[in-house]
Amino acid sequence: MPRPAHFDLMSEQPEQLVEFCSRVFGWKFRKWNGPLEYWLIMTGDPAEPGIDGGLGRGKPVEQVVLTITPVKLDPTLAAATTAGGTVAQPKGAIPGVGWYAAVRSPDGNLFGLMEDDPAAK
Numbered sequence: 001m002p003r004p005a006h007f008d009l010m011s012e013q014p015e016q017l018v019e020f021c022s023r024v025f026g027w028k029f030r031k032w033n034g035p036l037e038y039w040l041i042m043t044g045d046p047a048e049p050g051i052d053g054g055l056g057r058g059k060p061v062e063q064v065v066l067t068i069t070p071v072k073l074d075p076t077l078a079a080a081t082t083a084g085g086t087v088a089q090p091k092g093a094i095p096g097v098g099w100y101a102a103v104r105s106p107d108g109n110l111f112g113l114m115e116d117d118p119a120a121k
Contacts (some may be wrong), residue, residue, distance in 0.1 A: 030042070
């Protein structure tokens with residue numbers, strides 16, 4: 001069964017947010033080596049309950065996006081629209097990682113969807 005596995009934050013000044021979250025929450029950050037400006041966030045001991053996330057450079061969103069994985073994107077997008085949702089971000093590649101899309105539920109909640117595929121380009 002797919003479960004929340006990741007959250008995303010956005011900031012126009014990500015270095016300041018890294019400093020803030022490190023000081024306030026004790027989170028650890030590691031700059032991603034991929035083609036996008038992105039930091040991986042480690043929120044605690046992997047043996048403890050919780051999820052990790054990421055931070056990208058950009059305009060902050062009004063809500064944190066929970067990313068659900070593993071999913072098969074095409075059937076999940078179809079199921080979401082059949083259930084009354086909308087596609088908020090169409091399927092796109094995260095090179096070397098997989099395919100990402102986002103849907104909005106009928107009541108406005110935003111969910112990220114991730115299909116693992118190291119060959120994604």
